[in-house]
Amino acid sequence: MDDSGAPAAAAADPLPASGGQRRPARTRRRQLLGGAAALGVGAVLAALYEARPAVHDVPMPDSVRLGHLLRRAGFGASPDELAAYQKLGVAGTTQQLLNYESAPNPVLDRMTQLFSFDFANAHDLQRWWLMRMLYTTRPLEERMTLFWHGLLTSARSKVRADMLYVQNQFLRSHALDTFPNILKGISKDPAMMIWLDLQTNRKGHANENFARELMELFSMGVGNYTEQDVRESARAFTGYSLTYHGKQVNNVFNPPDYVFNPRLHDDGPKTFLGHTGNFTGDDIIDIIVAQPAAAEYLCRRLFAWFAYDDPEPAVLKALTKTYFATNYSIKALVQQVLTSPAFYSARAYRATISSPTDYVVGSVRGLGMITEGNTLPNMMPAMGQELFNPPNVAGWPGGTNWLNSGTWLTRLNYANSVAASQVAWPKGAASVQGWLHQQTNGNVAAAADLLVAQLLDGQIGPAQRQVLLDYANNAALTSDVRYRGLTYLVLGLPEHHLA
Secondary structure (H helix, E strand, C coil): CCCCCCCCCCCCCCCCCCCCCCCCCCCCHHHHHHHHHHCCCHHHHHHHHHCCCCHHHCCCCHHHHHHHHHHHCCCCCCHHHHHHHHHHHHHHHHHHHHCCCCCCCHHHHHHHHHCCCCCCCHHHHHHHHHHHHHHCCCHHHHHHHHHHHHHCCCCCCCCCHHHHHHHHHHHHHCCCCEHHHHHHHHHCCHHHHHHCCHHHCECCECCCHHHHHHHHHHHCCCCCCCHHHHHHHHHHCCCEEEECCCCCCCCCCCCCEEEECHHHCCCCCEEECCEEECCCHHHHHHHHHCCHHHHHHHHHHHHHHHCCCCCCHHHHHHHHHHHHHCCCEHHHHHHHHHCCHHHHCCCCCCCCECCHHHHHHHHHHHCCCECCCCCHHHHHHHHCCCCCCCCCCCCCCCHHHHCCHHHHHHHHHHHHHHHHCCCECHHHCCCHHHHHHHHHCCCHHHHHHHHHHHHHCCCCCHHHHHHHHHHHCCCCCCHHHHHHHHHHHHHHCHHHHEC
């Protein structure tokens, strides 16, 4: 807080009027509290946290279920979106989220007209995707694109940004496709080919990098294949090459394309996972996806992405059954997860630490803010997640790794900047303060409840609420300062760092 009683921060730019560990580790709520305390910021947060209501011990009210669904299947919802989803109810919202293909996306349709994006520039690429997450009407589409980006990784530490743009568009267009289609497509994606050296794979000189990671990290996990399987798979992927369209000058957007070169392909017989034949790369993937290990690996990863780690055996068994019954449909699996009792269980609600992407996008989207997003990519690396640049082929470890002394303070500074931003708000309000004043007719105490309802499903304990009310009723501060401070306090509560 500054001398005025509220933290100072730079304002965001308004939108023009014309417009690692091999599997992400998650953590329990008390573990987060302990981690915060270890950072020296936990004393106040602990007192508030322990006073939270026992919402997990009883069936979730529909309003809480809806907020949980919108966070896990998207990035939260603006006030206007939340009102629309409340009319649909949980079941209707679930179906709308899942069946997004025909939904209009007016802001994103105009985005490249409103703004200039250089897709050969990493900052512009990151900004473009963050803006998509903020203003899409198809949040599950972007949520699944982020899932695949963290599983089928490629990074700008080795790959050009324009190729990563092409890959990102592929992952989006196939977000709910079948698993074999996704794996076959990513094996021919130029960014992936360069990331894992697949374009160097030649008959007689097989490069095993992609073949190994395809099984270890993308589809089955360690212990479900042999070194001989790696070698035979690598032979099947020989001949995968890239064709370039002339020299790239001054970072001009000009990504290469996949091409198969039969002269470089090893067409001899291969034995892979107990099958023998003159296999191609696509054949290898067909064999992989039919393995029980692949079914369990993918279902476990998908369930953890939306709900929690280590699902119960019965939950996992039901998912793997659907995997085979639907010919490996990702959409069928996601629908089963989002409609399962386990998804709305005590283990799932506010049970994982929000990723930096979730925190950055969720804070702005949840408040209905409009921004050009120029500063958003700059926040991400210091929080531990730079989009299009995971630390290694295993992706981001997640869980408690999202929080340390540096990332925690960066999150709070970001909350500061959101609370202080001068942005365009719904219905003509000119700032966070203006929006809150408008919605509550100047009742600062009511603003606290509004923020809690919008960002936290209304779920805080009486002690937490009293802290907010005491601040709201501090007559020594102007109402604008109190509105801004309340926003900062709610964005900083432990629950807002938990998905």
